[in-house]
Each structure stands twice: as C-alpha cells, then as structure tokens.
Amino acid sequence: MSTRPFPKLRPGIWDALVAAVVIVLAVVCAGAFWVRGTLAEGELTAVVSMDGQERERFALSDGEMERTYTNHGYTLHLLVQSGELRVAEADCPTQDCVHTGTIDQAGQSIVCLPARIVVQLVRTGGSGDVDVVIG
Amino acid sequence: MKLTTRQLTLCAVLTAMALALSYLENFFPLSLAIPIPGVKLGLANIVTVFALYALGPAQALLILFARCFLGAMFAGNMNALIFSLMGGVTAMAAMIALFRLRRLSVYGVSIGGAAAHNCGQVAAAVLTLGNTAPLYYLPVLLGVSLLTGALTGMVAALLFRALEHTNLLKM
Numbered sequence: 001m002s003t004r005p006f007p008k009l010r011p012g013i014w015d016a017l018v019a020a021v022v023i024v025l026a027v028v029c030a031g032a033f034w035v036r037g038t039l040a041e042g043e044l045t046a047v048v049s050m051d052g053q054e055r056e057r058f059a060l061s062d063g064e065m066e067r068t069y070t071n072h073g074y075t076l077h078l079l080v081q082s083g084e085l086r087v088a089e090a091d092c093p094t095q096d097c098v099h100t101g102t103i104d105q106a107g108q109s110i111v112c113l114p115a116r117i118v119v120q121l122v123r124t125g126g127s128g129d130v131d132v133v134i135g
Numbered sequence: 136m137k138l139t140t141r142q143l144t145l146c147a148v149l150t151a152m153a154l155a156l157s158y159l160e161n162f163f164p165l166s167l168a169i170p171i172p173g174v175k176l177g178l179a180n181i182v183t184v185f186a187l188y189a190l191g192p193a194q195a196l197l198i199l200f201a202r203c204f205l206g207a208m209f210a211g212n213m214n215a216l217i218f219s220l221m222g223g224v225t226a227m228a229a230m231i232a233l234f235r236l237r238r239l240s241v242y243g244v245s246i247g248g249a250a251a252h253n254c255g256q257v258a259a260a261v262l263t264l265g266n267t268a269p270l271y272y273l274p275v276l277l278g279v280s281l282l283t284g285a286l287t288g289m290v291a292a293l294l295f296r297a298l299e300h301t302n303l304l305k306m
Contacts, residue, residue, distance in 0.1 A: 008240035015243030030274035052265020099170030
C-alpha cells in the first residue's frame, strides 16, 4: 500500500502566491483589452457573427434600431438605443446574453453560446483607414 | 492501470458524487450574480481535488473523464462535452503540477485548478464560436475563480479534516 502524504490543509504563503499569479494574469488581460479599446479610433460599430462568420455590421450611431437573428434554432432580439446595444430577448435556456446587459465600449461583446452568435463592438474607419471624407 | 476493488469502488462513488454535485450546482446559479456564460461554483472540483490526494493523478483523471462523458449524456447535450472536457483537463493538468510542488495546501491547488478550468473553457468557447470575443470575459472569470477556488478548497480541507482519523485515505 502506498503512503500518500496527508494534504496541507492550512493556506500558506505559497497559496497566496498562486492567488497573486491569478490576479496579475487577470489585471494584465483586462489592461490589454482596455488599452486596445481606448487606443482604437473611428466609429463604434457592432459586428454580428454566427458560427464564426461575420454576418452583419452596423454603426451604433445609426439611431434606434431592432434586429433579429436566428441560428441553431435560437432567436435573439437585439436592441440599439442611444449608442448602446443589448439583447432584449432570447429564447435560449441560459439567457446569459440577456443578463450580460448593455454594452457601449469598443472591445465589449455579447456571446450567446447555444445560438453561436457573437456581437462585438469595434471601432472602424479611424484615421488609419478612411473610407469616405465628406466636406 | 490496475485497480484494487477498493479503489474501483471509491472511483465509482466519487464519479457519482461529482455528477450529483454538478446537478446540485444548477440550483445556485452564480451566473445570475455575474452574468457571464460559464460562470459557476465548480462544486465537482471538490471531488477532483479529493481524488487527486486520495487516489492519485491517474485515477483522478479517470473520474474526470467518466464525469464529463456521463454528464453530457445525462444532459443530452454533447455540445457541452467539449467545454467540460477542455475545462476539466486543463484544470487537472494545473492541479497535478501544483500538487507535485508539495508546498501548496489544498487551497492553492484548488484555486489554480479553478483558474485553469476557466482558461480551458474560454479556449473551448473561442474554438466553438470561431471568434476571439470570449477572451474578453477572461479577466472576470479569473477573478471569479479566486472565490470559487477558495470555496472548493475550503470544502476539500474540511473533508480531509473529517477523514483524518478514518482509514479511507490510507491505502
């Protein structure tokens, strides 16, 4: 019969180190997204993808609008109001996309796993890639 | 791998317990407080931590695979299998590595496992969605894993303390 060492049951300095590594990882990750979001220029645009394929993109400044997407048997109702976007209604069992709430910053996204739909906010048409200049 | 009857029985009981805990977890939906796909307490991780110490990595992995396949089968959702497998295997790899260090308590092993589990699940989401958008959730998921990992670590510690005077752990 093998003798396994009895596990240490009290948290110590090494456990704190593991926790610290996880915190640093989270902060670095969040920082990278934040920097990318603030550095981006251009118009705030929603990109809707299904199964990894981009299906539609529209500017959030286009005013109020409603969109309906169906994929894998699930339907999502998207609502855009005053530069903010949210999933108003969905018939998926988890409702994660509805609970995610409103997004209004570049880099943010709403993910619906059952329907395999991703709505991502990006900035496009910044000084780097000007499509049309008016005036 | 050759298992004694005692080990096989313990593996079977632990698999059943892990399945029951994953089901029980649905009644405490952490995702209501933190609305991100995949946020959950990870109670089945208690079993994984326990199996790792009591039975060793090989049998802990066996229990994990049985739990993932049976869980997906019972839920009738084979799509969920890739999520539970990728999360579970990543968590197991991290926990085996941390467990080998011998300096950590069950808390550190459990937190490392929870964090790795979330990384694995985000990777699964990136793969199934074909989109890197789920990476955006990683910071929050890592933060949550500190809490859930500490919680499952605490339960595992209580469990070991209760079993210290039995001969269940001596085999």
